[in-house]
Amino acid sequence: MSALLDELIELRHELHQYPEVSQQEEQTAQRILRWLNTCSPTQIIKNLGGHGLAAIFDSGKEGPSVLVRCELDALPIFEIGEPQWRSKHDGVGHLCGHDGHMSILAGLARKFSEYRPKQGRVILLFQPAEEDGAGARAVIADPKFSEIKPDYSFALHNLPGMALHEVGIKSGPLNFASEGLRIELSGKTSHASHPEDGISPAKAIATLIEKLPYLPQSLGKDESEALVTVVHANLGVNAFGVAPGDGMVMATLRSIDNALQSDLMAHAEELARQEANRNGLKIKLSHGEKFSDCTNDREAADIIRKSAKKAGRKITELTKPYRWSEDFGLFGSVSKSALFVLGSGENCPQLHNPDYDFPDELIESGMALFENIARDLCG
Ligand SMILES: [Zn+2]
Ligand SMILES: [Zn+2]
CATH class of the missing domain: 3.30.70.360 (Alpha-Beta Plaits)
Structure with missing residues (x-):
């Protein structure tokens, strides 16, 4: 596990150094593709809704299609933090943590490569253009999306201000x-x-x-x-x-x-x-x-709760929806979908702040949560 974690942290730092804004994530998609090629998925769909990628791990048996989504894009904001892996693209920065979300899914690809799902299919979606709201719509509208047709869709977003590793979940409206x-x-x-x-x-x-x-x-x-x-x-x-x-x-x-x-x-x-x-x-x-609004399906939200409990994570039931938006909500129109937040620590700078940097500790906890979710449905 720790060798894999080291690799994932290295991948995250590499992605962080070469951020690309919405709809221009070509190099990022290539880095991800190189990684996915080492994980022998059943199928890789390229250029999905732009530079999107989907890695499908198919059990070959009847069962649900479970999609897990992360985002490829960074922001047109100049990074002022000074990690060793600071952005080499002036004026562009991974200041929403999508580099971390990608590393979590890269880790999942390894997991499902080693232990294939027992039923149904697990689809790891690296979605383009989340920040400008165009990506989810483009992915779903792409004719290649008909090969995916998820029954369930899940995503997480890291959240500064919430204790590290804590899971925040809510049924019903989550984002405006x-x-x-x-x-x-x-x-x-x-x-x-x-x-x-x-x-x-x-x-x-x-x-x-x-x-x-x-x-x-x-x-x-x-x-x-x-x-x-x-x-x-x-x-x-x-x-x-x-x-x-x-x-x-x-x-x-x-x-x-x-x-x-x-x-x-x-x-x-x-x-x-x-x-x-x-x-x-x-x-x-x-x-x-x-x-679109992001509204969590009750059953899908319960699967997240079960997963967080199994992972021994503290669960906070969110009482109010967030006023920020998430284009993941659109997956609710094609599947039972739910998004949860994963705490990035009370002292972590806010998302989109110029000194924000994704906490590497979350790679392992994010992976465990998604793996529990997918195994719950696909074994
Ligand atoms: Zn963002
Ligand atoms: Zn984001």
Whole structure:
């Protein structure tokens, strides 16, 4: 075991040094493929929804198809931590721990290579583009996904602020749905001495910045159910002589479930159109980084609880869903799915912080938890 662990830690450090952002994970996928080739899976599916990879360990016998997912991508954030394995790609860093999640699945590949499942199939999915919300959708939409067709899907995310190795689980809603809304407004520039000759979006932008965050409240929802955050705005050009003719507001909308999210988005768009009309502006709306809600299936969540108990891990029942999003939620539309969090320690910097680094100790505990889950279903 410890020889394997040393190899997995080495792999994690290598992945950490060569991070790639969403949809550009080509080299990362190649490193993973080299590893998988040493594990003799029944089948490897390449270029799944982009640079995704799936290693299938098939028992050849009837039984459930159990998918375990990790992520290939890193973030466009400059790493300021100074581990020996610090990122060699300036401005890109594995600051969400996906390097660690990949090492956990690499370890599982070894385990299932040595002790094949007794029934059904275990599928280890290295999913691309989690951070921009496009990866799970692309994987599921890929015609090659029909060869996978999972009955159950599982994933974990490491979580700073929670005790090392502790497991957090919840049935039902776990992560909010989320989507970005870009509101572009255009009027007409004019000389700053004669603003009355132009059409300025300034008032509309000010109103939107003020009103958008209160939309959930107007729908009778508090921040435990929905949230609108204005993330960016601009207006006019950097010149004292010109009254502005163009402007933009960007906001991220989040809701506890997909239905409320659609409702919230419709209201946000309506508010933007009203403000455009009121001020005689043209409007262009566009969307980005859409994440489905992540809702844990009860049976799948119970399998995780059983696994954590068997591994002797402390289990925390989460009382509230997280407001951050996880594109893993989409696997709930094709299988019984559940995601759990694995504590990265109280003093670990938060995810996406520039000094974050995945704790290597979690590789072994993550592997044990997933192995218990998969063996519970596939033997
Ligand atoms: Zn992340
Ligand atoms: Zn992540």
